[in-house]
Amino acid sequence: MLSFALASQVIGLSGASGTRAGGSLLLLALAAHYQYLSLPPELGWLATPQALGAFVALLAFEMYTQRDSDLRMVLGLAQFALSAGSGATVALASMGVGTEQLPPWAVGAVGAFVAVATLSVRQWVHTRVDQLETEVLHPRRWLLRTEDVFGLGLAAVAILWAPLSLALVLLFTLACGAAGLVAYRLEARSRRACPTGCGAKIREEASRCPRCRADVPVAKAVDLRLGGRMRDALRGALGSGNSSAPRMEPGIQRDGGKAPSRLG
16 A cells, blocks of 8 residues: 555645646656655656756746746647646656556556646636736736745655645645635626626626627627737837838828839
8 A cells, every 4th residue: 555655745746747847847857866766767767967958948938838828828738738747757756667556557647637637726716817817916927926836845845745745735725716716706896787687797898698698798808819919029029120111101192192202
């Protein structure tokens, strides 16, 4: 049977993979590189300098993409695959591929499940917190900073003192549930009554009431373009690059009119 400390380490590292997949792999590889823990021969490549560099790049890429809502939408399935792969890897590395009575695939499946479950809870909280974003209030920014610290801290605790990591995972689950509930209550206050008088509370950007199915005027427009920020940034860069090109004065007619010559 598995010891409590070993099970806690598996759950802690897999939960960290659902928060910051690159961070859990990086800390596990650093611990093995400096011989704080031993890896099974099949996973000895995790402690190589090449793998450490790849994990640093992966963590930086992950932290960058988490801060852009458009990139998060594009890389949604890739993030699940990354978390599942990281969770399975750290679970096998912490227990050893030769796992007593449990087959390796079962250990990897448990690690992947814990990581994906943690990621799903995080995304659920993000959808609630994103609805509270305003020009002045940015709760999602603080949520991401908290996740950065928590993900790396959880992986470190799972390596240094495994039983505490299990308590942190449970605390994280309860905190996510409470944060999501608070965000939902706050978002409900900003809803408006359906203009048809059916009594439903609809969102400001809604164009149809979900209860009476009636078309309603949109009170707040939302930009739903995929990659809208990247497209705007590209257009801005192209516009600034063409700013030195000669332009027609506002008074010149565009339908067949010619711009005056600059040669005299």
